[in-house]
Amino acid sequence: MANSRADNQSPPRKTDIAIIGAGPVGLFCVFECGMLDMRCAVLDALDAPGGQCIALYPEKPIYDIPGYPEISAGDLVEKLLAQARPFQPAFHLGQPVTSLARTATGFRLATAKGVTLDAGAVIIAAGVGAFGPNRPPLANLARFEASGAVQYLVKRRDDFANKRVVIAGGGDSAVDWALSLSPIARSLAVVHRRDKFRAAPESERRLRALAAEGHVELIVPYQLDALEGAGGKLKTVIVKSLDGKTRGIPADVLLPFYGLAQDLGPIAGFGLNLERNLIVVDPATSATSAKGVFAVGDIVTYPGKLKLILSGFAEVAQAAHAARAYLRPSEVFHFEYSTTRGLPKP
Ligand SMILES: Cc1cc2nc3c(=O)[nH]c(=O)nc-3n(C[C@H](O)[C@H](O)[C@H](O)COP(=O)(O)OP(=O)(O)OC[C@H]3O[C@@H](n4cnc5c(N)ncnc54)[C@H](O)[C@@H]3O)c2cc1C
Structure with a gap:
């Protein structure tokens, strides 16, 4: 990972968690992190959220999302956006993340279009990377x-x-x-x-x-x-x-x-342990080889990894909990179900 430089024209935005990738798995990160009181910013190279679901098969029905016997990929993304909305994520779309640098207080991300963002921790949900056919x-x-x-x-x-x-x-x-x-x-x-x-x-x-x-x-x-x-x-x-x-x-x-050309793009240069163009994570926490950087969804590998939206969602819950513990190590944590905690008041 490169060292941070104060090389930006405008002051960097700040957030608890920077999520790289607004695919289905990245969008669910907003909810899980939000339930643990962490504010998120989501960056995606594409102009619209939804990742592969929107870019490749918006009208196709998906049959293996729990609770939905059938849902189109486009509708699933709509529902994930609605689920994220109460937590007011900041979206930076059309913004390929080109660098990730450690700073004294966390991380600084920069995009190809000059946006910089300071975050306490990072969750990479970049799918197959900057994908193209x-x-x-x-x-x-x-x-x-x-x-x-x-x-x-x-x-x-x-x-x-x-x-x-x-x-x-x-x-x-x-x-x-x-x-x-x-x-x-x-x-x-x-x-x-x-x-x-x-x-x-x-x-x-x-x-x-x-x-x-x-x-x-x-x-x-x-x-x-x-x-x-x-x-x-x-x-x-x-x-x-x-x-x-x-x-x-x-x-x-x-x-x-x-098929898709799998190109990690700039993420390959973030200094993380990789295996066959995928980010190696600890399946218990979704932690990468860099402390404070987590990864979830299609971009990760661990023994038994399945490239399914469902598996990505479970990885998100683990990443969010591990990111909270990383950001607030001295906080006494009380686990709460969503039924107990409820949603933020509008
Ligand atoms: C035709 C088809 C049918 C499928 N059917 C099913 C199914 O029935 N059930 C199922 O579970 N799965 C299915 N899948 C797989 C499913 O779509 C993926 O598992 C899922 O999209 C992975 O989600 P993700 O959020 O990890 O990644 P993605 O959906 O790939 O999203 C990653 C996002 O990260 C962005 N990104 C990448 N690099 C950068 C960067 N450097 N900076 C900023 N943004 C970046 C990309 O632009 C993209 O929007 C199907 C896939 C295809 C192609």
């Missing part, structure tokens, strides 16, 4: 990305109504979106380099059934080869088989689902 290596990709003819996530399903859609990839996202979009798309083709998919078996079965009925075309084993069109408007996706045969698929939009 794995892009297919196609020559004229940028032009079609700019026009929206190539997209890496579905923000609004209805945008694809009556469109000729080509989906590339063989994982859960590719197969799930093929299932979801096929009833509304004018045509839908799935391009995958193998005839075997990595998606859930039941989803793959449904996809193959749609293909057998002629609602989806499975183009396997093929890879993306080129994009044709003019003025950013896509006309044809050219694909190539492993033995070099090419064919063109008429298309308005291409959705490559090749």
Whole structure:
């Protein structure tokens, strides 16, 4: 971790806990810390809170949040924001955190846009880091990305109504979106380099059934080869088989689902113990190798770690308690249930 420098133009803001990442797990930190009387500031590189839930699958239903037999990712984020609201967190969105430095009283964080924040302790909830899609290596990709003819996530399903859609990839996202979009798309083709998919078996079965009925075309084993069109408007996706045969698929939009590029970004330089690009934590406290810095959610590793929102929530409760003990070591602590304590009065 670098040493702090007073290199900021405006005076730094102050908070008890700085939370890096406003994904579902980071948002729940506000609640858990708030219940222990710690004020939070939440910083995120993206312009909207919600992390992967909002950036990658806002309309998809999630089935494994306790108490919600089914909830869309977007609605879950709304509920987490509502749960955080009584604790009045300060949000700094569109602010990638670029440095974390120890100071005499805690930590100083700085963002790429020049915001500085002083915090007593830090909770890193940065998911897969500054995430971005794995892009297919196609020559004229940028032009079609700019026009929206190539997209890496579905923000609004209805945008694809009556469109000729080509989906590339063989994982859960590719197969799930093929299932979801096929009833509304004018045509839908799935391009995958193998005839075997990595998606859930039941989803793959449904996809193959749609293909057998002629609602989806499975183009396997093929890879993306080129994009044709003019003025950013896509006309044809050219694909190539492993033995070099090419064919063109008429298309308005291409959705490559090749997973997320995992890039810890500046967090890799914070001086924390890392393992395979993840932050090593003590599962009992979510403490990292730096005293006063905790980490939760998809960004952490420990034996048995599951990359589930549910697991992230439990890690948050432990991190909040450990952060409280770190910030106020001499305080006699009385554990209270939320039912006993209630919420702050508005
Ligand atoms: C298609 C899909 C379906 C899924 N379905 C389920 C499911 O059914 N059930 C389930 O439990 N999980 C599911 N998941 C996984 C779930 O979304 C993740 O486990 C969850 O989002 C992790 O939350 P997080 O808050 O740890 O990280 P994220 O949601 O990744 O949020 C991290 C945030 O940190 C920000 N960030 C990163 N680096 C910085 C930085 N340097 N400065 C500032 N901000 C930064 C990012 O911009 C991001 O907003 C699914 C994931 C995908 C992709």
